[in-house]
Every structure is written in structure tokens, then in C-alpha cells.
Amino acid sequence: MSRFDFTLAVGDDALIAAQRLGEWTSRAPEMEEDIALANIALDQLGAARLLLTYAGELEGAGRDEDDLAYLRDDREFRNCLLVELPNGDFGVTMAKLFFLAAYQVPLYSALAGCADERLAAVGAKARKESAYHLDHAALWVKRLGDGTEESHRRMQDAVDQVWPYVHELFAPDPAAPVDPSTLRADFDATVSAVLDEATLTRPETGWAPGGGRDGLHTEHLSYLLAEMQVLHRAHPGASW
Amino acid sequence: MYGNDFAPPEDAPGGGLLGEVEAAEAALREAAARARRGGAAPDEDVEAYFADVINADQKIEPRDWMPEAYRRTLIRQIAQHAHSEIIGMQPEGNWISRAPSLKRKAILLAKVQDEAGHGLYLYAAAETLGISRDELVELLLDGRQKYSSIFNYPTLTWADVGAIGWLVDGAAIVNQVPLCRCSYGPYARAMIRVCKEESFHQRQGYEILHTLAHGTPAQKAMAQDSVDRWWYPSLAMFGPPDGDSTHSAQSMAWKIKRFSNDELRQRFVDMCVGQAEVLGLTLPDPDLRWNDERQAYDYTQPDYAELMRVIKGDGPCNRERMAHRRKAHADGAWVREAAAAYAAKRAERKEPVAA
Numbered sequence: 001m002s003r004f005d006f007t008l009a010v011g012d013d014a015l016i017a018a019q020r021l022g023e024w025t026s027r028a029p030e031m032e033e034d035i036a037l038a039n040i041a042l043d044q045l046g047a048a049r050l051l052l053t054y055a056g057e058l059e060g061a062g063r064d065e066d067d068l069a070y071l072r073d074d075r076e077f078r079n080c081l082l083v084e085l086p087n088g089d090f091g092v093t094m095a096k097l098f099f100l101a102a103y104q105v106p107l108y109s110a111l112a113g114c115a116d117e118r119l120a121a122v123g124a125k126a127r128k129e130s131a132y133h134l135d136h137a138a139l140w141v142k143r144l145g146d147g148t149e150e151s152h153r154r155m156q157d158a159v160d161q162v163w164p165y166v167h168e169l170f171a172p173d174p175a176a177p178v179d180p181s182t183l184r185a186d187f188d189a190t191v192s193a194v195l196d197e198a199t200l201t202r203p204e205t206g207w208a209p210g211g212g213r214d215g216l217h218t219e220h221l222s223y224l225l226a227e228m229q230v231l232h233r234a235h236p237g238a239s240w
Numbered sequence: 241m242y243g244n245d246f247a248p249p250e251d252a253p254g255g256g257l258l259g260e261v262e263a264a265e266a267a268l269r270e271a272a273a274r275a276r277r278g279g280a281a282p283d284e285d286v287e288a289y290f291a292d293v294i295n296a297d298q299k300i301e302p303r304d305w306m307p308e309a310y311r312r313t314l315i316r317q318i319a320q321h322a323h324s325e326i327i328g329m330q331p332e333g334n335w336i337s338r339a340p341s342l343k344r345k346a347i348l349l350a351k352v353q354d355e356a357g358h359g360l361y362l363y364a365a366a367e368t369l370g371i372s373r374d375e376l377v378e379l380l381l382d383g384r385q386k387y388s389s390i391f392n393y394p395t396l397t398w399a400d401v402g403a404i405g406w407l408v409d410g411a412a413i414v415n416q417v418p419l420c421r422c423s424y425g426p427y428a429r430a431m432i433r434v435c436k437e438e439s440f441h442q443r444q445g446y447e448i449l450h451t452l453a454h455g456t457p458a459q460k461a462m463a464q465d466s467v468d469r470w471w472y473p474s475l476a477m478f479g480p481p482d483g484d485s486t487h488s489a490q491s492m493a494w495k496i497k498r499f500s501n502d503e504l505r506q507r508f509v510d511m512c513v514g515q516a517e518v519l520g521l522t523l524p525d526p527d528l529r530w531n532d533e534r535q536a537y538d539y540t541q542p543d544y545a546e547l548m549r550v551i552k553g554d555g556p557c558n559r560e561r562m563a564h565r566r567k568a569h570a571d572g573a574w575v576r577e578a579a580a581a582y583a584a585k586r587a588e589r590k591e592p593v594a595a
Binding site for chain 2: 015018025026027031033042049069144146154228238
């Protein structure tokens with residue numbers, strides 16, 4: 001992956017994650033959680049804006065963050081499938097966030113030390129935020145996994161549903177600023193410790209859907225973009 | 241720190257009111273600094289003590305004796321205010337997914353998050369009066385307590401996010417600034433914090449409308465349409481006219497309320513006229529004109545029959561707003577139960593160590 005594609009992919013992950021998390025606003029199980037989810041959405045959106053802005057500069061075609069967010073079709077998005085999956089119940093949302101954060105923490109940490117100054121700056125800022133996202137999601141995975149019978153069943157279902165989508169995150173790419181395959185060991189260690197404590201197991205399946213990094217998405221992304229982009233696209237060239 | 245990354249228009253609203261909030265905060269500190277006994281003496285008449293504190297513009301605190309009706313009035317008012325913040329997340333939250341730029345999306349997310357925060361600290365202020373947040377939430381969900389009727393109107397376009405900020409938050413601030421001097425300490429202190437954040441929101445809303453009104457013809461039309469729809473409901477936010485207001489006189493005597501509904505409504509109208517001119521938008525009132533004698537604008541009253549219908553439950557969105565809140569609460573029940581069960585298990589595991 002070129003630096004542009006890589007930056008776009010990491011930025012798209014954050015943007016689509018923010019869009020999904022924003023859907024929880026006014027719907028969370030507790031008021032405190034409403035605030036926490038909005039916080040995490042804002043962090044992801046903040047990282048997305050920095051990354052998309054930088055991607056636009058790397059491309060050199062004059063596209064800014066909004067051009068990239070609002071004027072691309074789903075086949076041009078480079079996010080992983082994990083983030084575009086529907087929110088499901090709170091358990092599914094926490095499973096998605098937990099796996100995403102367990103990937104973003106080592107990713108942003110590695111970026112913080114990479115040769116590209118701009119990416120290093122984003123990494124240094126975002127890794128602290130991701131560490132909080134990881135703590136928050138891990139605590140919920142444990143609470144739900146080791147809470148009531150119902151919550152255990154729901155959380156295990158959520159892990160089973162979401163787990164296959166994590167493999168895509170670690171597809172080897174030696175040319176990228178950070179090779180995603182180098183993050184896998186860190187991810188596995190985090191996930192194992194939390195799932196064990198939560199009395200949850202990983203599903204035994206070899207199914208590993210992918211394609212997001214090449215613009216081959218699930219059916220869900222096009223709907224997400226239709227909603228996100230509708231107003232911007234209805235007024236071409238307008239300022240907001 | 242979202243929302244201040246643009247230069248505010250030179251005559252952006254909020255400046256004068258923010259000054260009043262700061263003055264109220266200073267007055268609060270002075271009141272606290274003035275020699276004050278820590279409650280009534282054992283042999284002192286508690287009612288006389290309460291009256292003294294009110295007369296001296298001091299603050300009643302949770303530990304103090306207070307008339308039951310004062311306590312009930314405050315619980316009702318603070319809870320209604322808290323419920324309004326929580327229900328108010330819905331109409332604005334409606335546009336988070338479709339915000340037309342990433343900057344606007346971030347500002348709106350942060351704003352709606354602020355409303356949740358306001359709800360939380362208002363519930364906490366109500367809890368100092370001896371009622372729990374869970375009980376208050378039940379009262380809302382059962383329909384036994386109300387929230388501000390303005391949130392029963394729909395947000396149909398992006399411009400409505402701007403109009404809510406400018407008009408609805410503007411009216412809320414005019415209403416709330418005097419509450420910063422309310423006689424009940426925890427409410428006054430919560431209001432100071434809320435008003436400071438609300439004034440940011442109002443500026444953001446104004447800025448959204450300003451951008452639209454100076455944008456394409458379609459954007460300007462969107463802005464005008466939204467002001468047309470939100471103007472009268474915003475005027476109605478101040479409640480029924482003074483003659484019909486049931487709670488006002490006693491609340492004034494207790495210094496919970498400091499100005500009448502009509503006084504506050506007039507203040508709001510006078511504030512908006514100039515701002516609308518700068519926006520280049522028209523307030524939808526052909527009879528709006530300066531009255532030299534009164535040194536205030538004459539204006540058309542909102543339709544109070546409509547206000548009463550909306551309060552009684554027949555506004556455009558009452559049913560949806562309540563259904564949304566009840567569904568979120570019901571859908572979250574298993575999560576809250578799990579959190580409680582997990583905490584209990586942890587406490588059990590820790591107990592042998594502690595013993």
C-alpha cells in the first residue's frame with residue numbers, strides 16, 4: 001500500500017467507526033454511557049479529520065477532508081469491514097469497539113515512532129485516546145461476559161458474530177508505513193486476556209471475510225454513506 | 241474544545257448574557273463570603289431562618305430546613321429541566337449522521353454530548369432535595385413529569401440545527417440566566433455552568449444560520465424556512481402569559497424565579513430583532529415594530545392554545561420522543577443488570593480479602 005492508501009485506510013476506519021458510534025447518541029443504556037460513546041466518536045472523528053486531510057495532501061489533487069468523506073462512493077472507501085457492520089445491540093457495539101481499539105492501540109503506537117512526521121504526530125495523539133477506548137470497551141466486555149446469564153449469552157453471540165472480521169486488519173503489507181501483520185501478537189495478547197477474564201471464547205471458524213482495503217465492502221457501507229453524504233451532495237459546491 | 245475554531249461574527253449573540261452569568265457567579269461568591277451561620281440554631285424558628293436567608297439573598301443549601309412546597313417546586317422545576325436536556329438530545333441528534341461537513345459533525349456531536357452532561361448535573365442537583373435520579377427518570381417515562389414542549393417539534397432540515405441553537409438555546413439562556421441567582425444553592429451553581437456552555441451553543445447555532453443565510457439561494461431559503469417554523473414555538477418556551485401562569489407568584493416570592501414569563505419573552509424578542517437583521521433573515525411577524533414609548537418591540541404573541549395542545553401531548557413529535565426514550569431505557573435494561581451483577585460478583589470476591 002502506498003502512503004496515501006495507507007493513510008486513507010486508517011482514516012476511513014476512524015471515520016466510519018465515528019459514524020456508527022454517533023448513531024448511539026440518545027440511545028445508550030445509561031446517560032454516562034451516552035456521554036462516553038459520544039466522546040469516543042469524537043476522538044475517532046478527530047483522528048479521521050487529521051488523516052483524511054493529510055491523505056488529501058499526499059494525493060496532491062486538491063481534495064480536502066470533506067471531499068474525501070462526502071464525495072467518494074463505497075468502492076473508493078478503504079476502511080475495514082469491521083467498522084461498517086451495523087451496531088447491533090450494545091454487546092455487538094462493544095465487541096466491535098474492543099477489537100478495533102485492540103488494533104488501533106498498537107497501530108497508533110507504531111505510527112508514533114514512524115519516519116513520517118505527520119503520521120507520527122497523529123499516532124502520538126490518537127494512541128492515548130485509543131488506550132481509553134480499549135479500557136472502556138474491555139470493561140464492558142468483562143461486565144457483559146461475566147454479568148448475568150442473558151448478558152453472557154449476548155456477549156458471546158457478539159464475539160462470535162464479529163470475530164471473523166478481525167483477520168482483515170492484519171493482512172501483511174511490508175510496504176506500508178507500519179506493516180499491519182506486525183501488530184497481531186499485541187492484539188492477540190490483549191484479546192486473550194480480556195476474553196478469558198470475561199469467561200468468553202473465540203469461535204472456531206476459519207472464515208475470514210476481507211476486501212475493505214481494496215474497496216470491496218459489505219452491503220452495509222453504501223447505506224451508511226447514503227445517509228452520511230446526502231445533504232452535502234444535495235448542494236454541490238456549497239459551504240457549510 | 242469544539243466549536244470555537246471559527247472567528248465569531250462581530251455581533252455574535254451571547255456577550256451581554258454571558259456577562260450576566262459572570263456577575264451572578266461573583267454574587268454567589270460574595271454571598272458565600274458574607275458571614276453566614278451554618279444553619280438555624282437549635283432553639284431558633286426554622287421558618288424564620290428560612291425567610292431570613294431568602295430576604296438576605298443568601299442561598300438555601302441541602303442541609304437547611306425548607307418548606308415542603310419549596311422543595312416540591314424545586315424538584316419539579318429542576319427535574320423538568322433535566323428531562324428537557326435529555327429529550328432535547330433527540331431533535332438535534334437527528335442530524336449528527338447527516339451533518340454536511342466533518343467540522344459541523346464534530347461540533348454537533350460535542351453539543352449533544354453537552355446536553356447529556358447538563359442532564360446529569362441537573363439530576364444531581366435534584367438529588368440534593370431527597371429524590372433519586374432513577375425515580376425522576378421513572379416519572380419522565382411514565383409521563384408524570386414534563387419536559388420542555390419545544391422538543392416536540394421536528395428537525396426537518398439542517399438549518400433547524402442552527403435555529404435550535406440560535407432561538408431555542410437563546411430562549412433557554414434568557415430563561416436560565418436569572419436562575420443563576422436562584423435562592424437554592426445547588427441549582428444556582430448548576431445554572432452558572434449550564435449557561436456558560438449554552439452560550440457557546442447559541443453562537444454555534446447562530447453561526448450555522450449565518451453561513452446558510454450567506455450561502456447559495458437554496459441554503460438561504462432553508463435558513464428562512466427554519467426560522468419561520470421555530471420563531472413562535474421559541475416564544476412559547478417562556479410559558480403562558482403572566483395572567484395564566486399558575487406557579488409564578490410563589491416562585492417569585494421564594495426567589496426561585498426572578499422575572500415573569502412576559503418580561504423574559506420581551507427581553508428575548510428585543511435581543512433577536514437585531515440579530516435577525518445581521519443574519520439577513522426575517523422574523524415571521526408582520527406586526528413586529530419598535531415601540532418608542534415602551535422602549536421595546538411590539539410583537540405578535542405565540543399561539544398559546546397550540547402550546548397547551550403540545551403540553552398535553554398532541555404536538556408533532558410527543559409520541560415519538562417518549563417512545564424513543566422508553567425504548568432506549570428498555571433496550572439498555574439487560575446492560576444495566578449485567579453491570580450490577582458484575583459489580584456484585586466483584587464485591588463478593590473482594591470480601592474475603594477485606595475480612
